[in-house]
Amino acid sequence: MASMSVKHAIAAAKKLRSLQERFNPGGSDIYPALMGDEAITALIPSGNPLSVHILMFTRALREQGTDEQYEKFGRRADNNEIIGTFAQTELGHGTYLRGLEARADYDRGTEEFVLNTPKLSSYKWWPGGLGQTCNYCIFVAQLYIDNEAKGMAMFVVQIRDEETHMPLPGVHVGEIGKKMGLNGVNNGFLGLKDYRVPRLNMLMRHQQVLPDGRFVKSPVSQVSYFPMVFVRCMVARQNSNYLAQAATIATRYSVIRRQSPIEEGQPEPKILEHLTQQMKVIPEIVTAVVYRLAAANLQNMYNETAEAVYRKDFSRLPELHALACILKVATSYDSTYGIERLRQACGGHGYLTAGNLGNIFAMAAPACTYEGENSVLYLQVGKILMKNWSQVLAGRELMPSMAYISECSKMTSFPQWTGSWECLLKAIQYACVGSIRLAFQSYNARVQSAQSQTAAVNYSGLELTKAAELHGRSYVAGNFYQQIVNSPNKHQRSPQFQKVLENMLELHLIQIFFRHLGDILRFIRITEDEISALQRRLEEVLKELRPDAVAITDAFDFNDKILSSALGCYDGNVYERLFEAALKHPLNRKSVPDFFEAHLKPFMKENADNAKKSKL
Numbered sequence: 001m002a003s004m005s006v007k008h009a010i011a012a013a014k015k016l017r018s019l020q021e022r023f024n025p026g027g028s029d030i031y032p033a034l035m036g037d038e039a040i041t042a043l044i045p046s047g048n049p050l051s052v053h054i055l056m057f058t059r060a061l062r063e064q065g066t067d068e069q070y071e072k073f074g075r076r077a078d079n080n081e082i083i084g085t086f087a088q089t090e091l092g093h094g095t096y097l098r099g100l101e102a103r104a105d106y107d108r109g110t111e112e113f114v115l116n117t118p119k120l121s122s123y124k125w126w127p128g129g130l131g132q133t134c135n136y137c138i139f140v141a142q143l144y145i146d147n148e149a150k151g152m153a154m155f156v157v158q159i160r161d162e163e164t165h166m167p168l169p170g171v172h173v174g175e176i177g178k179k180m181g182l183n184g185v186n187n188g189f190l191g192l193k194d195y196r197v198p199r200l201n202m203l204m205r206h207q208q209v210l211p212d213g214r215f216v217k218s219p220v221s222q223v224s225y226f227p228m229v230f231v232r233c234m235v236a237r238q239n240s241n242y243l244a245q246a247a248t249i250a251t252r253y254s255v256i257r258r259q260s261p262i263e264e265g266q267p268e269p270k271i272l273e274h275l276t277q278q279m280k281v282i283p284e285i286v287t288a289v290v291y292r293l294a295a296a297n298l299q300n301m302y303n304e305t306a307e308a309v310y311r312k313d314f315s316r317l318p319e320l321h322a323l324a325c326i327l328k329v330a331t332s333y334d335s336t337y338g339i340e341r342l343r344q345a346c347g348g349h350g351y352l353t354a355g356n357l358g359n360i361f362a363m364a365a366p367a368c369t370y371e372g373e374n375s376v377l378y379l380q381v382g383k384i385l386m387k388n389w390s391q392v393l394a395g396r397e398l399m400p401s402m403a404y405i406s407e408c409s410k411m412t413s414f415p416q417w418t419g420s421w422e423c424l425l426k427a428i429q430y431a432c433v434g435s436i437r438l439a440f441q442s443y444n445a446r447v448q449s450a451q452s453q454t455a456a457v458n459y460s461g462l463e464l465t466k467a468a469e470l471h472g473r474s475y476v477a478g479n480f481y482q483q484i485v486n487s488p489n490k491h492q493r494s495p496q497f498q499k500v501l502e503n504m505l506e507l508h509l510i511q512i513f514f515r516h517l518g519d520i521l522r523f524i525r526i527t528e529d530e531i532s533a534l535q536r537r538l539e540e541v542l543k544e545l546r547p548d549a550v551a552i553t554d555a556f557d558f559n560d561k562i563l564s565s566a567l568g569c570y571d572g573n574v575y576e577r578l579f580e581a582a583l584k585h586p587l588n589r590k591s592v593p594d595f596f597e598a599h600l601k602p603f604m605k606e607n608a609d610n611a612k613k614s615k616l
């Protein structure tokens with residue numbers, strides 16, 4: 001599988017290169033990469049072993065290395081003359097970066113770094129492509145000068161000979177083993193023993209070690225985390241894509257499959273006529289659209305911040321970090337749960353490999369873990385919200401994506417309930433700010449009672465993650481509302497198209513309202529009648545969107561090769577394709593399976609003989 005994946009990945013990388021040249025000659029725009037990724041996803045359903053090379057290795061060289069280092073390493077990496085990965089996570093540590101054990105000791109006598117993974121737990125473990133594909137890596141290690149720790153640093157390390165691909169002396173590298181998906185990625189392990197690299201192999205755009213061993217600190221230590229921020233932004237787009245693919249499959253299947261008359265004596269309807277089926281499928285279509293728009297916004301913000309960082313302006317890093325965390329978590333959680341809901345909506349056939357929903361789930365699910373485990377990133381955002389609440393209490397302005405927190409903090413109570421979109425959005429934001437306030441009271445009480453900040457974060461963790469989740473909902477719903485209601489190009493839309501978009505906004509806001517009704521009722525008084533009215537509107541908007549479901553998913557424009565699903569094929573010949581796939585199964589090559597003579601027949605005969613004996 002690994003070699004097939006590499007073959008396909010190389011074919012797709014060439015396609016990527018042509019896309020890049022067509023869309024953005026000489027540029028480093030990510031969208032061709034993403035489009036390439038959609039193509040790659042179709043070509044290699046078991047995952048792309050070059051993903052980390054393209055997403056992290058090349059970018060780290062560009063963004064963390066000096067111009068000279070880019071010339072020496074980055075250009076060759078961008079041109080795929082060398083293939084690398086990003087080796088940060090270890091067998092013993094993934095989340096807690098300050099606990100990473102791999103070390104780089106500076107030897108001023110030879111102007112080299114001596115790299116070691118001192119224990120088994122220090123081995124790099126997980127980096128994509130590390131097992132067999134890569135001959136280089138960015139090796140993340142704790143920097144030591146005269147045995148004094150200086151923090152994390154990144155090193156360009158060659159791990160295999162460029163001609164023979166043999167591991168170099170001092171390198172112990174291999175594959176970590178089968179996973180629940182992405183088995184074409186050859187995630188690997190890497191141990192280094194007294195492995196020496198020249199001083200100039202340490203990426204030094206933001207921090208430096210001078211020949212005499214003097215250390216020049218980075219102006220902002222967190223800029224070394226920037227490669228992760230980029231992938232978190234990518235995950236937001238990538239996982240909204242996976243959800244869109246699954247929604248396309250389930251929608252098409254739901255208008256082909258007929259089952260169970262709604263009225264006695266009537267013919268069996270398409271299953272999408274059942275209201276409960278509409279509630280399983282249509283909200284997922286809308287969620288995919290909502291996150292694709294949020295991810296595009298985030299990508300623009302990433303590009304602007306990356307340019308600013310390149311100019312040593314780090315001012316927008318904190319906001320990008322917060323948004324990248326919140327969107328990476330929200331899209332990976334909601335896409336993973338949404339794809340499973342869509343699989344179940346396809347009944348038994350949803351469980352067949354020929355439907356491809358299981359593989360799409362297996363591709364989407366690890367995003368809840370890699371690039372920052374989701375609950376850890378929620379805690380990150382919770383901490384950032386605590387800091388921002390202190391700013392609110394001090395009357396200071398907040399970053400634009402948190403401005404609503406200041407506005408809501410000035411409200412002494414929630415205004416008269418109207419049930420309008422603005423009202424629903426404000427309710428979610430108001431509940432978020434109420435949760436932030438409660439979390440802050442708990443957190444601050446702990447800090448005031450002499451608990452350390454880290455301990456206070458841990459013991460306030462449930463309230464911090466709740467506040468973070470609601471902040472994500474507020475940001476995503478607010479972004480969708482702006483795009484539908486206040487977009488500058490709204491007038492260019494046909495009235496029919498605008499109506500479909502408004503129906504999607506109605507559904508998204510009501511769905512989020514019901515999902516967080518408990519959180520909202522904690523801070524806002526809403527009557528039973530007002531809630532029942534929203535229930536009716538939910539049923540109504542599902543009915544309104546039902547006729548547009550297929551057209552919206554067709555607009556995602558996934559061809560059959562990318563969907564790779566007998567349930568979601570454009571021509572709708574589901575049963576023929578399921579049967580065609582079944583007949584291809586190796587067990588159908590013979591009428592009598594080999595195991596009959598070897599196992600089944602003796603087993604049945606032994607039971608029959610025993611039965612006869614027991615009668616005698």
Ligand SMILES: CCCCC/C=C\C/C=C\C/C=C\CC/C=C/C(=O)SCCNC(=O)CCNC(=O)[C@H](O)C(C)(C)COP(=O)(O)OP(=O)(O)OC[C@H]1O[C@@H](n2cnc3c(N)ncnc32)[C@H](O)[C@@H]1OP(=O)(O)O
Nearest residue numbers: 033037051054095096097222225234235238321370371372
């Ligand atoms: C072919 C084309 C492909 C296209 C494909 C499309 C999509 C991509 C799909 C898939 C991707 C493919 C492969 C995935 C490969 C996966 C790779 C990895 O998983 S790489 C390893 C990832 N690991 C992590 O994310 C580690 C998580 N841990 C952390 O980030 C940090 O430990 C943590 C939890 C943030 C804690 O940081 P730490 O410094 O220890 O302590 P604090 O929390 O106190 O933070 C200190 C201050 O720093 C600020 N901060 C933290 N992180 C960042 C950041 N990233 N940016 C900016 N600022 C940051 C934090 O807010 C604190 O600030 P204050 O001091 O409070 O102001």
Ligand SMILES: Cc1cc2nc3c(=O)[nH]c(=O)nc-3n(C[C@H](O)[C@H](O)[C@H](O)COP(=O)(O)OP(=O)(O)OC[C@H]3O[C@@H](n4cnc5c(N)ncnc54)[C@H](O)[C@@H]3O)c2cc1C
Nearest residue numbers: 086088089093094095126127128366369370371372373375
């Ligand atoms: C498919 C895949 C590809 C990957 N690719 C790469 C790669 O290319 N390069 C790379 O370097 N890494 C890669 N990784 C590793 C990935 O980054 C880590 O798995 C991830 O950062 C989580 O760290 P961990 O596995 O050590 O989990 P842990 O951090 O051990 O998490 C285990 C549990 O502990 C909890 N926990 C941990 N810390 C805290 C805390 N402070 N507060 C509360 N709870 C906490 C977590 O929430 C989680 O529930 C990949 C992983 C996967 C699954």
